Amino acid sequence: MGGQQALRRTLHERGMRMTPQRQLVLDAVRELGHATPEQICQHVQLTAPAVNITTVYRTLDLLDRLGLVRHTHLGHGAPNYSVDEHEHVHLVCHRCGRVEEVPCEVLAPVGGTLRDRYGFELDASHLALSGSCRECSKETP
């Protein structure tokens, strides 16, 4: 809830139009927490079966540029979209594929180091760290 007028306004400010598809895609991202374009499309199609995956791709791209959603590449295939407020770092286990979410603040010290040494502004919420999770580390320590 919350977003319908905000989206309409943001679009209108830039001469863009409000459409049911755009609302549905944003709602889907919000409801799913984080999901691939494919999953988002399926969720949207529960309500509006005619919506094409091309439109989902275009809309995700738009919402991303508007700063309403963000995406992360978790390593393998499709990227993972979530609403902008939903900030976290993804820990991807490269053995079992599991993805864990942890608060961005674990990266705070590194963010400082990178800024000081390399002038690089880390975007912690748009990020996946790879390694092996607790379970998998046990098996082959």
Place this chain on the structure above:
Amino acid sequence: MGGQQALRRTLHERGMRMTPQRQLVLDAVRELGHATPEQICQHVQLTAPAVNITTVYRTLDLLDRLGLVRHTHLGHGAPNYSVDEHEHVHLVCHRCGRVEEVPCEVLAPVGGTLRDRYGFELDASHLALSGSCRECSKETP
């Protein structure tokens, strides 16, 4: 330099065969520093034009499992291969796309935190951090 006998031995230990293709792919990864399968294929084809990209994919996968090369997903499309010894963290600028390499040790503090709090063993060299680089940060601070 270095690898011809090492590769032959490693393969032989596992009942696998030494072939010119495998040597050429490993050499290409070493010479290019870090590159996509496509780029590696092109480099190999300078010497052996008949080598197929399918073989490059299969060989990279093999070398990866043998621990001789590693790959990183830099965000967008194709993954990036480099030789195993070549350890570094990639800083990917999500504005201009530039990739900078910095020593893994900048992540040491985070590695400790993740291990202690979440039991997650971070693999720092198999990693890309996204953010904005010095140049791009200047433009829109």
Place this chain on the structure above:
DNA sequence: ATAATTGCAAACAATTTGCATTCAG
């Protein structure tokens, strides 16, 4: 000899593009 490896063509998955149609303002 013979099992591993390669090349090729075709299949696949994820994403993008061109264009005619539809629709929000």
Place this chain on the structure above:
DNA sequence: CTGAATGCAAATTGTTTGCAATTAT
């Protein structure tokens, strides 16, 4: 009305698979 947005089909990109031909040992 009119340009922006959508749907559809086809093109692209990156990667994998099946299989017959080749080759290292």
